[in-house]
Amino acid sequence: MSVIDPEIAGQLAADLPREDFVRILRTFEADLGRLAQQLEAAVANGDQEGYRRAGHSLAGAAAAVGATRLERVARIAMDHHNPADPRALSVSVRQEAAAALVELAALADNPPISR
């Protein structure tokens, strides 16, 4: 099962010149590294608001490029009522982020429709 939504990511790749799409992926990669760290730090410090905010930003970044599985995981962090273990969740975030990056990079090399 794909970790990205082909409709969203594919549309983006189709709408934009390759260099723009690649720039977005690099920005996304940098965001993932920074936000995953923030999420882990919030978990370590028991900082609930930091945990929620990092989850929100991760979800937003993931949604923008169609990384839907990562978005779903990140949204769990935004939900105070979800009983998911934050430590386990932060591990999932790392895994989903890595998977999304691989698929997006492939998409950048082979965009569905040429602009």
Place this chain on the structure above:
Amino acid sequence: MAAAGARILLVEDTPTQAEVARALLRDLGHEIRLAESGAAALAQALEWRPDAILMDIELPDFSGFEVMRRLRTEGLESAIIVVTAHGSVNHAVEAMREGAVDFIVKPYAKARLTVTLANALEKRALVSELAEAKAQLSRDRVLGFIGGSPAMQAVYRTIESVAASRANVFITGESGTGKELAAEAVHKASPRRQKPFIALNCGAIPRDLLESEIFGHVKGAFTGATDNRLGAARMADGGTLFLDEIGEMPLDMQVKLLRFVQTGSFQPVGGSKAERVDVRLVSATNRDPWVEVEAGRFREDLYYRLYVVPVEMPPLRERGADVLLIARHFLASFAREERKAFRAYAPDAERALTAYPWPGNVRQLQNVIRNIVVLHEGTRVEPAMLPPMLLRLGAPRGLEPEAPPPARVGPPRTPESVPRIGPESVAPPTAWIEPAPTPAPAETAPQAFEKLAVVERRYIMTALDHTAQDIPRAAALLGINPSTIYRKLQGWKAEDERG
């Protein structure tokens, strides 16, 4: 505005989201800036005044809705599109309530963003146009003029449009409509405003002196030319030369003016070298210039050189509510000058002022109001204080003056208190000062009054003495046109020669 070239502020704290939006907007030709927090959004929006804002709601410091509230308080009119990951109806309703023009859910495709933004910008452009139109309608004091009538709006628009160019301007209009004020407005609204504005009344200067007045002369050029003298063209260098009553200019002088207009250079009277200046010409006449051309009194080639941008000053009778705006302005101004208590007009007086056709235009209205202020007392101008011509021609029935005794009837006033009497005033301001119902004692009247012509001559000569025979300054002191003094001096000289 709805097309390319708009200012777009992205308010987005997630770099990926911002980069996506920026990339999708890149080839639309807009200028795009990014704010990553609520505080940064407020600062940038107020400083940069974007046409549209793409507003994320969840920001690190405070919500996008709070940013919108604060921007609205500051009066910012940018079109705001709320961008959110939550596609709920509640969010949409709240966004609209806070003044958003539209709402877009992340993630969005390029087409959706493009259409939403184009619609928002178009709406914003319409709002701006409406505000501009309203501002135009409410403009009742522009460029030194008073009045917001459609006829004057057209004048303002023409002056504002032409001011920045070098094009020659030709102002037409009846006497007293403000042609010189319009010429000054062209100058003041132009890039030449820091340079001189030189006005010359071609009808007020004897024909044989006109060339010297415009182009100057060198010492010894003619009898009495004891020094070099700069002409108006040289004095206006870099600025504006206003030639009033251009229709009065003799044909031989028109040839010289034509050469000057064509080449920008002239030769002072008696001089041997051509001088070059950079002057913008504004001309005016109360005649129809083309009729003058057809009658052979004005050169056609000069007409085409000067009549580049026509400005027609509307007569006061075509300016509707402007009459009252101007009358109130004069009342306040003259009451202050004369230390009188007048503050307003009685409704019937206002009706009479509005209904009268004002053949002498603003200058006549000015004279009427000044005389009311000078001759009467009170806080309100009553119909009885108006000149009978207004009541006969302009007022509804039943407004004939009952007992309008002037506040004071006495000996001639000193020059300082003489009302401004324009040379072209159709109705001399004192024309309605008829014998009061309670006249001064008969035996004192002969001693109290001198013949008006005698008083007039004495006043003008006193003003000339006071200004070392400087006719324009004396005219300014007396509030009359210099041409009046020139004409009077010629008349008195002829009288004296006759004996």
